[in-house]
Every structure is written in C-alpha cells, then in structure tokens.
Amino acid sequence: MHVCMALPPPSSEQIVRALSFISSTSFQRGMSLDVDDGLLWQSVLGNTPEDDWTESALSSPSSAPSMETSAHTFTSTEELVQFRRSDFSWTTRLGLVLRDVFGLREFRKNQFEAINATLSGRDVFVLMPTGGGKSLCYQAPALCGEGTTVVVSPLLSLIQDQVSSLQRLRIPALFLIGSMTSESRTFVTRELSSGRVKLLYCTPEMITSSSFLGEILLSLYKRNLLARFVIDEAHCVSQWGHDFRPDYKNLQLRSRFPSVPLLALTATATKLVLSDVKTQLNLNLKAVTLTSSFNRTNLDYSVVAKPRRAADSMQEVYNIIRQSFAGKSGIVYCLSKRECETLAEFLVKQRISAAAYHAGMPSDERSAIQSGWMAKRYQVICATIAFGMGIDMPDVRFVIHHTLPKSLEGYYQETGRAGRDGLPSKCILFYSLADSNKLRSLMINSPDQPLSPEQREVANSLLLQVVDFCEDRSACRRSRILAYFDQTFDAAECQKTCDNCRSTETFVTIDLTEVAVTVLSTVRANPGKFTIIQLASEVSKQQGGPSSITRNEYERLICRMIFLDALSEQTKSNFRRPSHAPPSSYLYSGPKARLLEQKQLPIVLNMPSRSARGRRS
Numbered sequence: 277m278h279v280c281m282a283l284p285p286p287s288s289e290q291i292v293r294a295l296s297f298i299s300s301t302s303f304q305r306g307m308s309l310d311v312d313d314g315l316l317w318q319s320v321l322g323n324t325p326e327d328d329w330t331e332s333a334l335s336s337p338s339s340a341p342s343m344e345t346s347a348h349t350f351t352s353t354e355e356l357v358q359f360r361r362s363d364f365s366w367t368t369r370l371g372l373v374l375r376d377v378f379g380l381r382e383f384r385k386n387q388f389e390a391i392n393a394t395l396s397g398r399d400v401f402v403l404m405p406t407g408g409g410k411s412l413c414y415q416a417p418a419l420c421g422e423g424t425t426v427v428v429s430p431l432l433s434l435i436q437d438q439v440s441s442l443q444r445l446r447i448p449a450l451f452l453i454g455s456m457t458s459e460s461r462t463f464v465t466r467e468l469s470s471g472r473v474k475l476l477y478c479t480p481e482m483i484t485s486s487s488f489l490g491e492i493l494l495s496l497y498k499r500n501l502l503a504r505f506v507i508d509e510a511h512c513v514s515q516w517g518h519d520f521r522p523d524y525k526n527l528q529l530r531s532r533f534p535s536v537p538l539l540a541l542t543a544t545a546t547k548l549v550l551s552d553v554k555t556q557l558n559l560n561l562k563a564v565t566l567t568s569s570f571n572r573t574n575l576d577y578s579v580v581a582k583p584r585r586a587a588d589s590m591q592e593v594y595n596i597i598r599q600s601f602a603g604k605s606g607i608v609y610c611l612s613k614r615e616c617e618t619l620a621e622f623l624v625k626q627r628i629s630a631a632a633y634h635a636g637m638p639s640d641e642r643s644a645i646q647s648g649w650m651a652k653r654y655q656v657i658c659a660t661i662a663f664g665m666g667i668d669m670p671d672v673r674f675v676i677h678h679t680l681p682k683s684l685e686g687y688y689q690e691t692g693r694a695g696r697d698g699l700p701s702k703c704i705l706f707y708s709l710a711d712s713n714k715l716r717s718l719m720i721n722s723p724d725q726p727l728s729p730e731q732r733e734v735a736n737s738l739l740l741q742v743v744d745f746c747e748d749r750s751a752c753r754r755s756r757i758l759a760y761f762d763q764t765f766d767a768a769e770c771q772k773t774c775d776n777c778r779s780t781e782t783f784v785t786i787d788l789t790e791v792a793v794t795v796l797s798t799v800r801a802n803p804g805k806f807t808i809i810q811l812a813s814e815v816s817k818q819q820g821g822p823s824s825i826t827r828n829e830y831e832r833l834i835c836r837m838i839f840l841d842a843l844s845e846q847t848k849s850n851f852r853r854p855s856h857a858p859p860s861s862y863l864y865s866g867p868k869a870r871l872l873e874q875k876q877l878p879i880v881l882n883m884p885s886r887s888a889r890g891r892r893s
C-alpha cells in the first residue's frame with residue numbers, strides 16, 4: 277500500500293535553520309515571569325524555510341516496533357486515500373516539523389492520515405496501542421497551522437511531563453492548572469491572547485469549571501484562534517471504559533465551540549466504548565476513525581497461581597525477578613497502598629532496589645520515585661494503577677500483576693507499559709480465587725464509592741471477564757485480549773508467546789449448570805449456614821467417584837455463581853472467632869437463582885480434561 281522510504285538525515289545547516297525559526301530560548305524558562313517578552317517565541321512556523329521535500333518521504337508510514345498494523349479500520353480505505361495525499365498546503369511544513377522538530381524520519385501507521393484529517397478540519401478518532409505514537413498525531417498538526425491546539429489530558433503529572441518534553445524541543449507549549457499563581461495565569465493569558473502558544477494542556481476539570489479558562493477559550497474562538505481540541509485518553513469519557521471520569525463527560529466542547537474540530541485519542545476502546553465516546557463528545561457523524569491492531573507481538577502473557585499466603589506470594593515475585601529479570605526494569609501492580617509498601621519493603625530486604633508508588637503519597641515524593649525509576653535508580657516500582665499513564669519508558673522488561681486488574685481493558689493498558697522499545701518483555705498475572713472475591717466485594721460494596729445498580733453490573737461483568745481470562749487454560753491469551761477489542765487473531769500466530777499456547781496439558785470447557793443447581797439447592801436448604809470454603813467442602817463430600825469435581829473446582833463454581841448472582845454473600849460477625857478476625861461472609865440464594873434453576877443461566881468452566889481428571893484422583 278505505502279512505499280516505505282526513509283528520509284535522508286537532516287544536514288546540520290537544516291537543523292540550524294529549523295531551530296532558528298522555532299526559536300524559544302526564553303520559553304525554556306517556562307512559567308517564570310522574568311521572561312523577556314521581546315525574545316518570547318518568535319512566530320513559530322511563520323518563517324518556515326521551504327525545503328525540497330520528496331512526496332514519497334511524507335507518504336511513507338512505518339509500523340511502530342512489534343505492533344501489528346491493519347485490523348479493522350472504521351473509515352473505509354477509499355475514504356482514507358484522500359488523507360494519504362502529499363499535496364496539501366501544509367505538506368512541506370509537516371515534513372520539516374517531523375524531521376527537524378521531532379527528529380523523526382518517517383510516520384508510523386495512521387499518523388500521517390490522522391494529521392492530514394485533522395488539518396483538513398475533520399473530527400478524528402484515533403485508536404492506537406500503547407506506545408503507538410498518538411502524541412505526534414496532535415503535536416505535529418499543532419505546529420502546522422494557525423492558532424492554538426487545546427489538549428485535554430487526565431493527569432497533572434502527565435501534563436507537566438508532556439509540556440516539559442515539548443519545551444525541551446523548543447515548542448511553545450503551556451499548561452493551565454488550578455493551582456497556578458495569579459501572576460502565572462496572567463502570563464498564560466497574555467501568551468495565549470498573542471496567539472503564540474501552539475499547544476495548551478489542561479485537565480477536564482479546568483475546562484468544565486474554570487471561568488477563567490472559559491473566557492480565554494471564548495476569546496480565542498471568536499478570533500478564529502482555536503485550532504482544535506484534543507481529547508487524550510478519550511476512553512475516560514465513557515462510563516463503559518475502565519477509567520471513567522465524569523468531567524470528561526461534561527466537556528461540552530461541541531456545543532460551546534461548534535466549529536472547532538475535535539481529535540480524540542485512546543489506546544483502549546471496545547466497540548461499545550468507541551461509540552459511546554463518539555456520542556458523548558458529539559463527534560461529527562463523518563469523523564475519520566483510524567484503528568491499528570492492538571496486538572503487541574513482543575509481549576509474552578502468562579497467568580500463574582498466586583500462593584495463598586502473602587509471604588509466599590511476595591517470595592514468588594522476588595524469585596521471578598531474580599531468576600528472569602536481574603537488573604531489568606519492571607512494574608509490579610498491587611491492589612492497595614499497603615500492599616505496594618509491604619512488597620517494596622520485602623524486595624528491598626532481598627536487595628532489589630524497589631520503591632512503592634501510590635495515590636496516597638505526596639506528589640513530590642511520587643515524582644521523585646517516578647524519575648528515580650526512569651533514571652534506573654530503582655529497578656522495580658510496586659504501584660497501584662495510579663502509576664503509568666503517559667510514562668514513556670522504553671525498556672520496561674516485565675509487568676507483574678500481583679493482584680487482578682479490574683478489567684481486561686485495564687490489563688491491556690497496564691501490560692502495555694512493557695516493551696515500548698519493541699523488544700521481548702513479559703506480562704505475568706498472579707491469580708487466586710480469594711483475590712477475585714476480595715476485589716469483587718471491594719469494587720461492588722465499597723462504602724466510599726457506592727455504585728448505582730447499573731455501575732455495579734458493569735463493574736461486575738468487567739471483573740468477571742478478567743476472572744474468566746485467568747481461569748481459561750485453553751485459549752490463547754493473546755486471542756482473548758484481542759477478542760476483547762473485537763479483533764480476531766489466529767492463535768497459530770501466537771508462536772507460543774503465551775502460557776496457554778506453550779502448555780502441553782489438555783483443558784476443556786465443561787457445562788456445570790446441572791451441578792450448580794445442586795449446589796444452589798444445598799444453599800436453599802441451609803441459608804446463611806456456609807461460607808464459600810465450607811460449602812465447597814460440603815458439596816464435594818456429597819459427591820464422589822474418580823471423575824468427580826474437586827473441592828477447589830467447587831470453590832471456583834461457587835465463586836462463579838456469586839459473580840452471576842445465582843448466589844449472594846452476606847457478612848455476619850462470628851462471635852466464636854477472635855475479635856480481630858475479619859467477619860465471614862455466608863451464602864444465600866441470589867437474585868438470579870431462579871433463572872439458574874430454570875436452566876436459563878448457563879455456567880461453564882474451563883477444567884482439566886476428563887482423562888486428566890481421572891488420573892488426578
């Protein structure tokens with residue numbers, strides 16, 4: 277389709293010319309108010325020296341390392357052809373920006389099309405895997421046209437990092453955040469009004485609630501100086517996504533600034549999330565939608581059984597790091613702040629340079645840890661999911677999930693932080709039934725964040741998909757992850773880069789609906805009498821025979837019945853237990869018990885095949 281032609285490296289004269297037209301010596305002092313206005317950013321691309329750019333060089337996207345391209349593209353290939361042209365008025369300038377500002381030689385898949393589409397004034401939706409190069413899709417066009425590109429980004433740390441990197445490239449970018457001094461705000465206002473700022477970053481909260489920013493945007497809008505709005509991490513707009521942010525939903529950009537093109541980008545979106553994001557943002561029906569395959573071919577996926585005792589599971593994390601990743605950077609995702617700290621302390625005692633990172637830490641401490649890790653002063657970060665968004669560390673060789681992620685989408689994004697340089701990297705997920713139950717009740721019954729019945733349903737089904745993924749010992753992990761994003765993947769192409777494709781054991785999917793009905797009848801006869809473990813033991817005693825279901829499998833079945841609401845749990849304090857012991861949860865029939873009895877709630881589990889079961893007994 278495209279002819280790949282690398283650009284010749286820029287000569288030093290070209291670089292000097294480029295740097296002189298993108299002049300921002302004083303800009304590098306950032307927000308400080310002693311900036312000499314006279315020096316402050318000459319018009320960024322106004323004096324662009326025309327260069328003898330070859331058309332083929334510009335229409336030569338390459339793939340991001342180890343990320344498959346193609347897959348389903350929502351905007352038809354015929355329609356995309358118009359955005360692969362190299363005769364736009366900005367084409368020459370775009371080439372210069374790519375090479376002389378960003379120091380890159382060619383575009384990756386879909387970058388060129390996204391840039392041309394947004395510069396043509398179209399709404400654009402870009403789905404690209406983590407590390408695919410989404411930033412360039414809005415940073416390059418910002419430098420190719422008039423006005424300011426406003427970037428809505430979810431995290432302050434991410435905004436600050438992005439703006440500093442842009443400033444290092446001498447690009448006039450600023451951010452506007454709530455905690456700025458009035459002097460800094462005055463500076464930003466002045467710079468924005470002058471039209472010199474090419475990129476303005478802010479949080480969704482600023483857009484929805486700052487009248488100060490609202491006035492600035494309106495003034496730019498009236499003067500035709502709002503080039504586009506960029507909605508980064510656009511999956512946050514959708515309540516069906518794993519990172520929903522209510523302020524993202526209330527941006528109202530289309531109604532407030534009807535003629536300004538929107539550019540939404542995300543690394544994670546199912547079809548449902550995608551259409552919800554488009555609706556919520558009120559993207560034009562003809563929005564150009566560009567998707568790349570989500571397959572990260574350099575990542576190896578596996579799920580391991582998490583030991584029951586915390587000490588054993590921490591030891592297991594240590595063993596994995598010591599045996600396979602000595603001296604290599606990695607992330608261990610944990611559920612709670614305490615877990616991050618305990619695990620980091622444990623690893624440090626074992627002489628692994630590790631640090632905890634979570635939202636409960638002061639932000640300067642968090643930044644110090646993040647930069648320490650990026651500078652290789654820490655080998656391992658034990659973090660909650662607060663860590664990672666927007667971190668561009670190329671050589672992360674492993675991501676371990678010490679507890680379950682809340683959704684497959686989250687799992688994809690968190691594991692996506694490994695191997696951004698395209699080299700082989702491992703993603704290891706520790707799974708236990710106990711964790712899945714704990715996480716489920718934390719998510720669904722959290723007193724801090726009471727969920728509506730609808731939200732509860734969503735959270736429950738997202739987590740159930742993760743549980744199902746972990747318990748599936750047959751299907752290729754890669755196929756399952758890609759299926760989540762509605763992409764088909766031939767497992768033969770996995771090339772044994774997941775534990776299931778490497779395994780020689782045989783597992784089969786068994787329909788246990790009948791067995792579940794029997795389990796339910798035991799609960800109906802004894803409401804509130806059994807915990808999960810007690811019930812598993814009770815029903816496994818009632819059965820027998822060589823191919824019978826083991827106690828552990830009954831536990832899995834009971835947990836699945838809870839997930840499917842055929843059973844429900846209620847907490848009761850147990851007076852016979854020591855006072856510090858956590859209260860136990862006892863089982864009752866659930867709201868969907870009748871459906872199960874009517875065989876309208878099928879329950880299937882992936883289990884060792886019958887012959888293997890016979891051998892095990």
Ligand SMILES: Nc1ncnc2c1ncn2[C@@H]1O[C@H](COP(=O)(O)OP(=O)(O)OP(=O)(O)O)[C@@H](O)[C@H]1O
Nearest residue numbers: 380382383384406407408409410411412543666668
């Ligand atoms: N055309 C290109 N050629 C070479 N490198 C590129 C190109 N485009 C982007 N990159 C590099 O790829 C890396 C990832 O880019 P970027 O941070 O934009 O990814 P992303 O898609 O935003 O990822 P994430 O979703 O994880 O934030 C960066 O180091 C960037 O410089």
